[in-house]
Amino acid sequence: MKIQIIAFFLFCYGYSQNITKKTVDVLVIGGSTSGTSAGIASSRLGANTLIVEESPWIGGMFTLQGVGACDGNHNLDSGIWNEFRGALREYYGGAAALETGWVSNTLFEPSVGNKIFNQIAAKEKNLQIIHGYYVASILKVGNAVKGATFKNDKNEILEVQAKITIDATDIGETLKMAGAAYRLGMDSQKETKEANAPLKANNIVQDLTWVAILKDYGKGTDKTIAKPSNYSASNFIGSCMETVDHKEIDCDKMLSYGKLPNNKYMINWPKKGNDIYLDVVELSREDRNKELLKARNYTLQFVYYIQNELGYKNLGLADDEFNTSDLLAYAPYYREGRRVKGISFLTYNHVADPYNQKDALYKTGISVGDYPVDHHHKQNPDAPDLGFPAVPSYNVPLGSLIPEKIDGFIVSDKAISVSNLINGATRLQPVVLLTGQAAGTLAGVAIKNQVEPRKVSVREVQQSLLNQKAYIMPLYDVKPTDPAFESIQKISATGILKTKGESYKWANRTWFYPEKNISVQEFTEGLNQFDKKNKVVKSTSILTEQEAVDLLVKAGAKIKKGNFSAKPINKRDLAVLIEESLHAFEKEIDFSGSIKTNKK
Known part of the structure; x- marks a missing residue:
């Protein structure tokens, strides 16, 4: 009898709490900048997706936080960022109509940004957005996240079961709830080997x-x-x-x-x-x-x-932007919070000098940015001065989105696995929007293949992003309109044909030089780093089409006999030739950028 009474009261309590339960493929916690693009991307790949956002708007920094001025990526026409910007240009009447302030080439009213994001999201039949709820707890079974519970101001509860959960909050709000290890504040030089990092770690985040x-x-x-x-x-x-x-x-x-x-x-x-x-x-x-x-x-x-x-x-x-009591933005503009400890860890050194690192993380890139390392610490006198260390344009590695040990869980926005120093660049709106697109793509691929995110094919995720007209390499001089765009993206992501980075004012660049010729030695060095069985030929002579064919055949390429020219071949044509014959991009790589072997 006593047990029945307890059960009755528990039933009544649950009823009075007004619990709503949902089951989805992908749960996105936060309709932030990355949460919006993550939800759109995963739903486009066929995953039943739910975004839960506390405020009335989606879009994060761009919209509900009021930062209607884009920092960077003006020359990186990638993915959902380019789609969103194109819609803004159409709304306002062209690119010039967005150049109203001197801090950016793309400025817009936050309310318009929210309107456009909602228009894009509304087209996706697999996507649902629920507003007014904040995350209260993470659902876990063993080491795997299985969804989350949310509450609203009426103390109503939303419980969501999900195959994959994405933390798209600005400060990594659910990392601790999920039991994922994370970093907070400035890393030490000893840990990251970054010259501009402080000698000792501290817990200071940006203003x-x-x-x-x-x-x-x-x-x-x-x-x-x-x-x-x-x-x-x-x-x-x-x-x-x-x-x-x-x-x-x-x-x-x-x-x-x-x-x-x-x-x-x-x-x-x-x-x-x-x-x-x-x-x-x-x-x-x-x-x-x-x-x-x-x-x-x-x-x-x-x-x-x-x-x-x-x-x-x-x-x-403004009385026509935010419906708040003081007319300020719906939420604060956070520049930094918790950063997950992921299976990859991007540091300043990976960005500044990608070809001379122990792990070739650039080969695993999934989103791109070109803004400088920009830290805001003027309001904290105890914060060390990190300066503005020079960087080229860069990409974010896929492994930065995946926690070291927690399954069923993907991290996006500013909470990805990067050092505090390079977070000063990876935190900016367009790159975060693209990181969200990659997070949603990773989730969609994992759902399709019924595997954990850490078990996905890096190349499959990258190929899916390329299919979405997104960049995986941060190339300044090869646009998506170039017929060889995809081949160049793929081959530069193998390292066979190298790029050259440049720190340039407030819009850094990485050059592929598609019209340039290269030497025999440079080409064979690229083939050698891809597969050590390929010998380096120490010749400074300019590579010809016939020589390229001969060397590729030696490397295992399948090329039909034909009349190949003795004239120099440029990098654009060479990338296409490599892609079509050697299929280098199809070689599976791990999260460090190394080619996988069949050895167990």
Whole structure:
């Protein structure tokens, strides 16, 4: 009788809790920048996919966090990033219509970004999005994640069973819940071998920002907000003096940094602006939200300073962007949080010098970026100065998305397995959007093949991304419109034909030089690193088509006899010839970039 009474009360409790249960192939926790693209990508591959997002919007940094100014990837026309940008250009009337501020080539209203992401997502019959729920716990069986439970402000519960779960939160919110090992803060030089890393590790993460969008309400209007609590003008004196790269500016120039279409202004200013250091990552959700009120207040102080001290009373908080009580963004712009310990670990050295590392992670690339290593630490006097170490454009390795030991679990956004230093580059919006696309693709491939993410074929995931018109190599000078684009992407990802990286201002580059000729020695060195049985021929003579054919046949290529020219062959044609005859990209590789052998 006693047991029956307990069972009855447990039943009543569960009923009163209003638990909704769902079962899907892929669960995406967070409709962030990467969560949105992950959900779209996995659903396009046929996986029944659910995104659960706390706020009313999807799109993360681009939208609900208010950062409607894209950092980087202007010349990397890759995947969902290119699809999204193309839709923005169509909406506003061309690429030039997005060049409204000087910080970026692509600026837009966050509400428009949300609208476009929803239009793209709505086309996917396998994708569902649920708003208003935050993650409460991870469901696990043994060492495998099996989904998650969520709650809303009404204390209603959503329980989702999933074959694969993707953490797409900005700060790696579920890593600890899932039992996945992770890093937090700055790594030491001893661990990463990065010259710019501090000598000792610490737990300092980057400053965060609660973004505001201002709107010009017209000359003569006064949209000055009430004076915020704790207001101190001294916090912001100097905001109009110079940029982060020490260029002198005036206040008009400072504000036009993030000028958006329709006379709006993104307020996300790093120097004597509204960046703030808060140590919130390891706090409970309740305590974190309390602490984050300081960020909202600090941004309102800066808005008041702009209006009252600088005289821009006509610039008021936009009333047609965020439906929040203070009209600020729905969520803070986090630059960093927990970073999973993955089966690959990308460091600055892999990016700066990809060909001279113990593991050839560039061969396993799944998303691309070209923005510099950009860290925000001006609000924390204890933070070491990491500088702006030079990098070329780069790719993110597939193994950075997969935890060392936890199954059924993929990590995206800023929580991937990278060093603190290189996170300053991999955290930017377009590359995060592409990393999300790769996370969704990895999930889709794993579901299709009924294997754990760590058991997928690296090349199959990369091929799927290429099929989606996404880059796996960060090539500046070979566009998707080039007929040889896919061949060049594949062969440069084998290392047979090398690229040349260049640190260039705020848009770094990696060159393939498709019209260039190479020497016999350079070609045979590439073949040798691919397979040591291929001998290096020490000849500086320019490689001809016939010589390329002869060397490829020796390497095991299948080429029909024909009349091959004694003229030099350029790298574009050589890539196509290698791809069609040697099928080098079809050789399976592991997550370190090494060719797999049949040995157990």
